[in-house]
Amino acid sequence: MSGRTVTIAQVAKHAGVAVSTVSYVLSGKRTISADTRRRVLDSISALGYHPNAGARALASKRSNVIALVLPLRAGMHVPVLMRFASSVVTAARRYDHDVLLLTADEGTEGILRVAASALVDALVLMDVELDDRRVPLLRELAEPSVLIGFPAEPAGLTCVDLDFAAAGARCVEHLAERGHEEIALLGAPSVVYDRGTGFATRTREGFVAALGDHGIKGVALPCEETFDEVYETVRDLLLDHPGLSGLVVHNEAAVSHVLAALRQLGRRVPHDVAVVAICPDDVAERAGPPLTSVLIPAEEVGREAVRLVMEKLEGRTVPDATLLTPLLAVRAST
C-alpha cells in the first residue's frame, strides 16, 4: 500500500503531532490521550506505516529478533526438529519477535557474529550435546540464551527438554504392567551415542534403571537406520533372547523398519511382541499397527523455550532446568 517507505515523521505530520508522540503511541511507554491516540492510529493505517526495523533496533538497542540455532547433522530426527522450529517461530511471534535461522555448520562463529552485531536479542539452541562447543561461548555472551537439551555441565545455563529418563522408564513401566518379563530398547544409531547426545543416553539410563525397579530383564541396543541393518538387529535380538516379548523403539527413522522386520520374521504385534515407541504422535499413528508411544512434545518444548528466553530478556530469573513430563498414549501395539 502507498508509494515508498513511510516514516514516523510523515505519520506525525499527517496526525498533527510530534514524532515522539507517535512513538509513544506505538510503544505505550507514556500515557497518551485517547483522542490523540486515535488520530495517530488512523494516520498510521491511512499511510500504511511500518516502523523501520533497523532504525528501531539502533535507537532502542533491541532488534526484536531471536536466533534459532539448529544442528542438521547425521543421525538427527529431522521432522522433530522441524516441529521445534515451527513452534519456536509461532511462539516468538506472540512476543512480537522474529526468528533468525542459524545452522550449526557455521558453528561458534555464527553465534558470536549475530550476537555481537546485535542482530538478535537472544538465542535458542537445539540438539545440545553433552560436551557442546557452543556452551562456553554462551556463558560469555551478554545475550540471554536457552538450550533445548542438556549438556553435561548445565550450571549457569537455562535448559528445557522432555524428561527422557522418565520417558524410558515410563515405557518399561507400561510393559511391566502388561506382564512382559523380558524387553529390549532399540535406540539411536551408535554414532549418536558416540557423540554423547544427551537425549539418547538419558533414555537408555532411564530404561535400564527402571528394569531393576520392576524386576524384569532387558537389554539396550543402538539401532541403525537402513532396513537391512534393522532387520538383522531385530532378528539377532529375537534369536539371542527367546523370552523377549516387548520392544521399546527410540528411533523415529527405524520405527517402520522395525515393524516390517517383525512382520517378516513372523512375529505379530502386539500378540507376539509388544512395541512402544518414543516418537512424534503422527509417526506413531501412521504406523501399522498404530503404536503405543511416548510422544515428543515438540510444540510444548519450543513454546517453553521461547517463554523462558523472553523472561530472561525482561531481566527476570528463570529456573535452570525445565523437564517436561512424558505422556504415554496407548494404541494398538501393546
Add this chain to the structure above:
Amino acid sequence: MSGRTVTIAQVAKHAGVAVSTVSYVLSGKRTISADTRRRVLDSISALGYHPNAGARALASKRSNVIALVLPLRAGMHVPVLMRFASSVVTAARRYDHDVLLLTADEGTEGILRVAASALVDALVLMDVELDDRRVPLLRELAEPSVLIGFPAEPAGLTCVDLDFAAAGARCVEHLAERGHEEIALLGAPSVVYDRGTGFATRTREGFVAALGDHGIKGVALPCEETFDEVYETVRDLLLDHPGLSGLVVHNEAAVSHVLAALRQLGRRVPHDVAVVAICPDDVAERAGPPLTSVLIPAEEVGREAVRLVMEKLEGRTVPDATLLTPLLAVRAST
C-alpha cells in the same frame, strides 16, 4: 572478547584514521592504501569489533537478511523442507546474508510486515501452491523474491523447482526400458492434489504423458500415509491390475509402507514388482531393498534460489523459470 559493544569510532581512534576510512576498508567501496587497511584490520581484531547490524541497515538501506517463508502444513514432506531450509541458510551465508524464518500460518501479514519494515532485503518462498494467496502480494512488493515451486500464473515471478513432469516421465522411461508393460504411480495424499500443489500434479502429468510415449499402460493414484491405508491401496491395485509389474512412488512418508505392504502381499522387489521412488537420496538408500530413485535435489534448489534472489538484489535480470533436470539413480529395486 573485549568488554562492551565496540563501535566503529573506537576502531577509528585505535587505528588513527577517520570513521569513514574504517567503513571503506570494510566495504571496499573506495580504494584504501595497503598500509592503512592493515592498520584498520589489526585494530578491528584487536578490539573484537562487529558492525552493529541495525545501524548498518539504517544507513545503507540493506539489512543483509533474507526471509525464508516455509509452509508447515498437512501433507508436506517435512524432511525435504528441512534440507531446503538448510541449503538456503548455507547459500545465503556465502553472500553474507542471514535468514529470517517465517511460517505460513502468519500468512500474507508476515510477509508484508518483514518487507515493509525493511527487516529483510528479499524473500524466498517454499511450497508454492498453484493458486497461492501470497503471489499477488509478491508482485506488489518492492523487495525481490524467488519461489521454490510454480504457481498457476507465474508471469512476472521468478520460480525454481525440480522438473517434476520430467521426473515422472523419467520413471516411466526407466520402467519401460526394463520391459514393464503395466505400471502405476502412487502419489501424494489426495488432500495435496485437492490443494492444487504443483509438484504433485506435474509429476502425475509427466507420468501420464510418458505412458503414451512409451506405449505402456498405467494408472495414477493418490496415496495416503498410514500403513493400513497404503496396504489397502497396494492390495487393491494388484488385484485390479494383475499384469502390473512396476510402481512409481512419489510420497516420502509412504515409501516404507509400500515396501512393507508388498512384502506382506508376497511380492518380491524387484522380482515381482519393480519400484522407483521420487524422494531424497537417504530415504531411498535406507529402504529395504535400497530403491532406484529420482532424487530431489534439495541442496541444489535452495542454492539456486538464493543465487537468483541475490542477482535480483543486485538489479540484474534473471530467467523467470528455472527447472532442474531430474537425475535417476539405479539401485536394487528395479
Add this chain to the structure above:
DNA sequence: TGAGAGTGTCGAAGCGCTTCGACGACCGGC
C-alpha cells in the same frame, strides 16, 4: 488560593553506520 502532583505533549539529542563532497599530496606531460 496557591503549592504540589500529576497529565499529555513537544523538541532535541543521540544510536552507529554509510556515503558524499572536499581536499591535500603526488604524478606525469609539456
Add this chain to the structure above:
DNA sequence: GCCGGTCGTCGAAGCGCTTCGACACTCTCA
C-alpha cells in the same frame, strides 16, 4: 615549473527511530 588528474583520506550530513528533560495544563487538597 605549472596544470590537470588520480589516489587516499577526512569531516559532516543524514538514515528513522527512541527517550529524556522540559513545559504547559489541569486537578487536588490544605
